[in-house]
Amino acid sequence: MPAILLAGPAAEPITLAEAKTYLRVDHDAEDALIASLITAARATVEALTRRALIDQNWRIVRDAWPASGLIPVPVNPLREILAVHVVDAGGAEVAVPADAFTADTARLPGLIRVGRGGVPAPGRALAGIAIDIVAGHGASADHVPSPLVEAVRVVLAHFYEHRDVPGPGAAFPARLDALVAPFRVTRL
Known part of the structure; x- marks a missing residue:
């Protein structure tokens, strides 16, 4: 089940000024x-x-719609469902009513529950369903857990310091794993 980025984040977790201060530039x-x-x-x-x-x-x-009625979301955390479309036999996109779906945002990975009735089957065998979602911790860096912001700083410093070093000699610092491990989302 592929996920396609439609619009990236409006901001980064750290600003250029914060990055320069962290890097001592x-x-x-x-x-x-x-x-x-x-x-x-x-x-x-x-x-x-x-x-x-x-x-x-x-x-x-x-x-196709899953028989279980549950769609695990490949991009997390799931915040909301924006729109759902199916492609009919003629190739036209048909909007599916939003009330036919429930976003289970409390779990990771997030789940989309498909209503049992009123959901049209796609008229195309491949890529006949498109579900547009919002995923993330919030609209700004204020909502991102601080260990993940620190992980961005650690990776940034690593990339800056090792920009000319090719190959495995430039492995990430061990503390990066400690920062991200509690936040890893397992695959279903």
Whole structure:
């Protein structure tokens, strides 16, 4: 079940100014580099934990409705369902009423419960269902757990210090695992 990023986060977990202070950089010559490393560090922490740190819009694509009526969400934490569409036999997208679904945001990974009645079957055998969701801890860094923000700083510093070192000689510091381990989302 693929997930497609529709809109990334509106902000990063740390600002450029915070990053420069953490890295002890007092000039502007590397601002573009540091900004790109912040994004790479966030993406790395998200990959390690299977969590979106700051709210992002994703599309989950499915071939058919599950017999169990439960769809595990591949991007977490699930915050809300934005829209659901099925592709009919003619290839047109048909909106499915939002009240036919329930977002179970209390568990990780999140689950989408599909209502038993009134949900049309897709008219296309492959990728006939599209579910648009919001996943993340909130709209700003204020909602991201502080150990995950610190993990972004650790990865950022690692990337900055080892930008010219190829290969396995540039392994992440051991404390990174301690920071992200309690936040890893297991796969179903």
